[in-house]
Amino acid sequence: MPEQNQIALAPQKAEEDVWKYPRPPALQRTPNRLRVVWTSTQGEETIIADTTEGYRVLETSHPPTYYLPPSSIKVPIQKTSRQTYCEWKGKASYHTIRLSPNSASIENRIWSYPQPTATFSPIKDHFSFYASTGTNERNAGGKWRCYVDEEEVGVQEGDFYGGWITSNIKGKMKGGPGTWGW
Template structure:
């Protein structure tokens, strides 16, 4: 069993580093992303947020008009994805994001893609993840993550 990672020991500002973990995303039982060449961002009170290389995404993406701004990484671009399987197309909007011009210290994730943990199933080393509480942040919670996590009711001001 891997050692526990306490989110209260993660740094602020966030630490960005390569991770050797095997990341997979499945949608309606179809593999849509697969990589062992990702980054993770570790930030105090947040589970890791993973950034996957564009060539690991197996379905085409279309740019969304939605935008957001991260105080650490800069302006985010959002993406839509369509799954043509299971008897009809299903499009999901604004659940994938990237940084086309990330700020200093985060240049490595330029054009890498991060997925919210849903509506698809996300896996880290074969373990299905739980989404970070609150549906605002995009962290992935695995069994090796511990400590109170930001995102749920009453945690906004942490």
């Protein structure tokens, strides 16, 4: 089981090509501040998560996927019945969040690994967020925005992978039309 100090530290804001990321994927600690901020339809902001103790997973043709520790979560999150399996990290559990009593829940846009494989044991119970809520903003009562340091991240196409795209991440990324067969 790798310890935190044995895991490579990600470069801070270096230009990176997703085609130079490894396969199988690699786990890195990140020195960046990671935040997920909810903005209601009335413009009120709520911090969902905020940390400088996160990890990122790098895999060929994908932007990084970030994992935030449970201590960074500032609002209640409930586990759903959805599960998926990753050949590298193990079985993922999914979660739902509701940020106001009058809004719809945002379901299965947050995931974690309760029992990850040995290589990914440092992200046990850490939470990963899709870069978007994936639902109608009006029905949800708002939307969340994800940040790496002060940069709002872009959304990986295809809505299957949860990568966060920042201005330093380059290369054709899997997820959009015509990329599933790579």
